[in-house]
Amino acid sequence: MLVKSQVKYIQSLGHKKFRDADGVFVAEGSKIVAELLQADHIELIQIYATREWLLENQFLLAGMKAPVEIESKELERISFLTTPNQVLGIFRKPVFSFAEEPGGVTLLLDNIQDPGNMGTLIRTADWFGVRRIVCSTETADVFNPKVVQSSMGSIARVEVLYTDLKEYINGRPGTPCYAAALDGEVLEQNRRMSKFMLLVGNESRGIRQELSGLAQRRIRIPRKGSAESLNVAVATGIILFMMQEV
């Protein structure tokens, strides 16, 4: 059973202000919730789930805080999805430190706005083994429910941090920085590297000039047809596929 104050509280977590105040976020759907429950560094605050889900997933909740059993109709009241899916969890936001670097490739996002693109970028990074994404402060919040959703559970594995990207890049003179740009050099197949930064920019404005000037090289994906640009997650996937050491 849900009480009104719970409904109000969960709905409030659609806003960054309230997520930040309590240091928590919402994740929904059986697959994503299961991945988060199994992630060592993500702490469960509360699960709201249908009886059916709870029966099937008892093993996931062993030793954790008792879940709240709710009806499908109640789930509709708290869900951020158009088609609510059995379970909603509130989790503590993980905190990552710039002091520890996971190594390998770091993806840098300059003012990515669309939550769907942001989630797909996290999922793409996860596929290619990128363990850290560093975002400009104007980039969409990784804990926006739509980002969590489209990341398909990859937020359980990829560290996402926010900072001034100019300072971040300048602070790492030993690590090459590449920028994806429509006017760069053609992406080549023979330049695989184990450690670099890949900088990608806003969906309509690209990378801010003050940042793109910091990159050692600007690279582009050759175009055969007529689209003005590629989707930022598609472009990132192609570059990671091509440049990262296997």
Next chain:
Amino acid sequence: MLVKSQVKYIQSLGHKKFRDADGVFVAEGSKIVAELLQADHIELIQIYATREWLLENQFLLAGMKAPVEIESKELERISFLTTPNQVLGIFRKPVFSFAEEPGGVTLLLDNIQDPGNMGTLIRTADWFGVRRIVCSTETADVFNPKVVQSSMGSIARVEVLYTDLKEYINGRPGTPCYAAALDGEVLEQNRRMSKFMLLVGNESRGIRQELSGLAQRRIRIPRKGSAESLNVAVATGIILFMMQEV
């Protein structure tokens, strides 16, 4: 000025049934509308735009049906966007024929459901010069306003048709068909071709077995990290980039 019946009519075009009945679709935003107005094979039915847009874009409308000037507030009433953008156009749906084949690479979509993915697939195809996309009948409608939006104008250039994919593939024994599959062979760099079909599948269920069995080869993108899958548009972009003859 908008009358109530116009508002009702435009809203109805959010539904496939009504788009099909009249053979029309809606496109919004300055960039997309401009591209459609300049496409030879797409006929304008009606433009609804703010005075500001009309003044700036007179040249686009020369010789075309007189536009309807509306206020920003009126645009909000008919727009399918969360942030309406100056202009909305109703266009006649272009009709493409299976009898004429544009050649080159054909992208085959098996039951793609998400309008955002569908639009991004069209835009990605357009970037790589793919001129035809053939979809299973259960695939999202290319004229869904969200698909039109996320295709970013590429629907003005890429032909999208719907049919039984099994019959389509079987009817082209001379054209190799490749299927993107998580359990396929690793995508290689040395297999560029000028003419082939690339089959990609539903976001959660993949390609139906009856179709994937028709492919000469199943290919996969090597994974370094832990995400369960790649977004379908990201995967398609990587395969097109790697396999298509430059």
